[in-house]
Amino acid sequence: MTTSAIDKPQINAKIVYFGKLLRSIIAEEFNAHIEYLDDSKSFKSYFDNQSLLSIPDIILIEVDDNKDCFDQVRYIKENPFFQGLIIVLLGVKEDKSWRKKALELKVNDYYTYPFPLEDFCERLNFLVKFKLIKPKLMELAQQTDVVYQIPLSKRIFDLVASGSALLLLSPLFVIVAILIKLESKGKVIYKSKRVGAGYKIFDFYKFRSMRSDADKMLQSMADLNQYANDDTSKNGKTAFVKFKNDPRITKLGAFLRKTSIDELPQLINVFIGDMSLVGNRPLPLYEAEQLTTNEWSTRFLGPAGLTGLWQISKRGQKEMSERERKELDNYYADNYSILLDLKIILKTIPALIQKEKV
Structure with missing residues (x-):
């Protein structure tokens, strides 16, 4: 049975999603404005064309089957224009080396599916609120x-x-x-x-x-x-x-x-x-x-x-x-x-x- 939009957890943020493995789950389970990127070329093109007013609040990046994952994180981290962007990594396979790299790059969070979807939604909303409070x-x-x-x-x-x-x-x-x-x-x-x-x-x-x-x-x-x-x-x-x-x-x-x-x-x-x-x-x-x-x-x-x-x-x-x-x-x-x-x-x-x- 399909969950109605009213019943879906609400994420009050503009989100960009890179990856395909968990895309359908995220799209079906959350009530949020999400833009999807399919490949490394579209990823770079998307961020190269952002203005100060169009920068998203959150970027969700899949780790599995994404050899460019950590390069993408570095690209965002090294660009002063994207310093306020919240970066969350998603995976299907648990890999300690990936988690270690994510920790070194200081991403905001790392989730391995399956995870409680309501907790995930709550975490994203908290990160957005914290981003507003800290300045x-x-x-x-x-x-x-x-x-x-x-x-x-x-x-x-x-x-x-x-x-x-x-x-x-x-x-x-x-x-x-x-x-x-x-x-x-x-x-x-x-x-x-x-x-x-x-x-x-x-x-x-x-x-x-x-x-x-x-x-x-x-x-x-x-x-x-x-x-x-x-x-x-x-x-x-x-x-x-x-x-x-x-x-x-x-x-x-x-x-x-x-x-x-x-x-x-x-x-x-x-x-x-x-x-x-x-x-x-x-x-x-x-x-x-x-x-x-x-x-x-x-x-x-x-x-x-x-x-x-x-x-x-x-x-x-x-x-x-x-x-x-x-x-x-x-x-x-x-x-x-x-x-x-x-x-x-x-x-x-x-x-x-x-x-x-x-």
């Missing part, structure tokens, strides 16, 4: 970078304290890394993009405490977000995401979180200057994008931190509303000082053992 955040970073500058005394304290801690805790780092590897497959360090002081985007480090497919489970768990029903959320959307009894957390991960050991790799962020020991928690891109109004953007005019007022004030408890978190962040940005930092650090130690699994 806004970068523009905000340029506007506020001249406003925020970490005090020299605070930076010196961060360097000495984080450097000493990394040296002393290095044996613990090794032990935790081994335990994580023994419990489950995946990387030891979880790296995500976060927004810190002045809307600066940086790589944020933590010991992995979740399953390797945790990000894919996020949408299906939206109703578990403790901030979802907060009075300050609009149309069901909230700036913060936090789950109670998160099912994605591994057994070792639960211990690492309860003791806050999972946060220790952020000492590297402090040492290299992405964060300070004390400040407002750096936010994921999708959260920071919702805090760009005059009322709440103040939090980004103070340092991003490993610990802060939120951590020592009813840390992670459900009764702390989203508005309270925002107000604490704004207060710290307006009032931070060495004395306040020392008070927060002293109060952080007893706050490390959390009562709730959040």
